[in-house]
Structure formats: structure tokens, C-alpha cells
Amino acid sequence: METSEHLFRDCGLSSRIWAGSDLGIRVEGAWGVSISDWICNWIRFLSKRDEGTREVILFIATLWVIWSVRNKIKYQDQRQHQAVKEIEEGTPQTEALAIRNGRPVCILGLPTSCAVVRVKVDASWNSNYEAAFGWIASDGTGRELERRQARIRAESALQAEALGIRDIVMWAQERRFLHLDISSDCLQLVTQLAETEKEDHGITGILEDIRTSFSFFHCLVFNFIPRRFNGFAHNLAKQAMNL
Structure with a gap:
């Protein structure tokens, strides 16, 4: 059964999104912490930094991206699962909204040898x-x-x-x-x-x-x-x- 902790943080894909984002968050040490506590703790921590407002917005936006894309994989279009897998493996895909380096990217068609x-x-x-x-x-x-x-x-x-x-x-x-x-x-x-x-x-x-x-x-x-x-x-x- 899918849990909020796995969906937003502990899943291998989600953990790579956090690590690859500008925030560079490593989630391994948070296993066992509830997702609500984990989110609140990070928001409190980020809000105290010099670029706190921007980083809090980025943190919340990353949560939203994980939710929207993973939800689409789970319930709306199973083809998205293959598209995300291909992006992770560096192989081409025909059409997808997915994550690259922790950020959304929409890809249509196949990469070619043209410039x-x-x-x-x-x-x-x-x-x-x-x-x-x-x-x-x-x-x-x-x-x-x-x-x-x-x-x-x-x-x-x-x-x-x-x-x-x-x-x-x-x-x-x-x-x-x-x-x-x-x-x-x-x-x-x-x-x-x-x-x-x-x-x-x-x-x-x-x-x-x-x-x-x-x-x-x-x-x-x-x-x-x-x-x-x-x-x-x-x-x-x-x-x-x-x-």
C-alpha cells in the first residue's frame, strides 16, 4: 500500500528528485519520521535562511510536482511510468511530462542527430x-x-x-x-x-x-x-x- 512517506520522500525516484534539486536535500536520515513532521521541519529550517522565502517556495513546488506527476503515473496514464523510466536511464521517449534534475520537463518526439x-x-x-x-x-x-x-x-x-x-x-x-x-x-x-x-x-x-x-x-x-x-x-x- 502506498504511503505519503513513500510517495513524497522515501521512494527512489522521489529521493533522487530531492537530491537533484537546488535544495540538495538528502532524505535517507529521515526514514521513520512522519511526512507531516518532515515537511514542517524543513519549512521552519528553510524560512530562517538568507534566501528563505525562495527556498520555501521551491520546497513546496517540489512537493506539488512529485504529487502531480506520480498521481498521473498511478491513476491516469500508465505510459508515464515508462517515460519516467526512460528519462532516468537516458533513453529516448516519445512524449512525457517528467522530472529532470528535480525540475519539470515536457518532451515530445525523439532526440535526433540534427543540431x-x-x-x-x-x-x-x-x-x-x-x-x-x-x-x-x-x-x-x-x-x-x-x-x-x-x-x-x-x-x-x-x-x-x-x-x-x-x-x-x-x-x-x-x-x-x-x-x-x-x-x-x-x-x-x-x-x-x-x-x-x-x-x-x-x-x-x-x-x-x-x-x-x-x-x-x-x-x-x-x-x-x-x-x-x-x-x-x-x-x-x-x-x-x-x-
Whole structure:
């Protein structure tokens, strides 16, 4: 019988997620401690650190990711189990929302020998529905291929992020890039790209535009990355807001 302790902490997959996260939590010494006590103790400990607020948010977000992905494996789609197993073993998968280095990643298609184009994207938004996105693309050697920033109108920050990713996908199609790896610091968007049943209705049309292009690519990857690793795209979006 599955227990909360095993699900969130003691399972081999869950323990690797904690160890691979930015928090670097080792769970071996916690066996025998109830999950509620374990969570409360970590929140108290992290809240006292210099970056306490960010680390507490990351801790809670990791709990949510473990719950949502493991729940899907258990009850919704048994194919996800094979996808997670393939990611752990480093073998290709056809489509999955899974965990890589403790962070969500949506993978579609199979990795190929064609050159990988890596793109980092971010968006900015305010309550007046003014928004902007910025992104920068590079090849496998790190050489910049293109950067773009644009001021737009959007109903939410999530919608602005989605418009930025749609712009990247359309650009890649025009340039005939077949292997695209996109990184965003918007966890909600990366998750919704794979889980259609949880879509925010404000971006349904934009997600449909993005999904329509999936068949064009040999491999398409959407990664979630923390904001501090996305500074260049963030600055491009901020600059565009002032244009």
C-alpha cells in the first residue's frame, strides 16, 4: 500500500528528485519520521535562511510536482511510468511530462542527430494589460543565432509567456530547425503544455497553435528553469516593456 512517506520522500525516484534539486536535500536520515513532521521541519529550517522565502517556495513546488506527476503515473496514464523510466536511464521517449534534475520537463518526439537549438524565453506583464516577451536562441556551441523582443497586449503574465513560446516555435519552423529545446521560468506553462486537462482557458487558443506545430519537429523539449538562470531573457522582456 502506498504511503505519503513513500510517495513524497522515501521512494527512489522521489529521493533522487530531492537530491537533484537546488535544495540538495538528502532524505535517507529521515526514514521513520512522519511526512507531516518532515515537511514542517524543513519549512521552519528553510524560512530562517538568507534566501528563505525562495527556498520555501521551491520546497513546496517540489512537493506539488512529485504529487502531480506520480498521481498521473498511478491513476491516469500508465505510459508515464515508462517515460519516467526512460528519462532516468537516458533513453529516448516519445512524449512525457517528467522530472529532470528535480525540475519539470515536457518532451515530445525523439532526440535526433540534427543540431539542437536552445532558447531561453521570459515575459513581463502589468495590470494595464501591457506585456512584452524576450528570447534568445543559440546553437549547441553556445553561439547566438537570434534574439527577439516584442511589446504586446496580454490578459495575464501566463498569456504573455505563452505568446513568447508561440513566437519561438513559429520562428524555428521558418528556419527549419527540427530539434528545439526551450527553457522558461514559468512552471505553470511548462506543465500545461503537456497536461491539456488542466489548461488555463485564457491561453487555450495559444496552446493549440503551439501544439499544431508539434508534428513538424523531430524533438521538442520544454524545460522549467529558476528565474536566476533566465536573466538574459528576463532583461530582454523588461527592456521591451519600456520601448
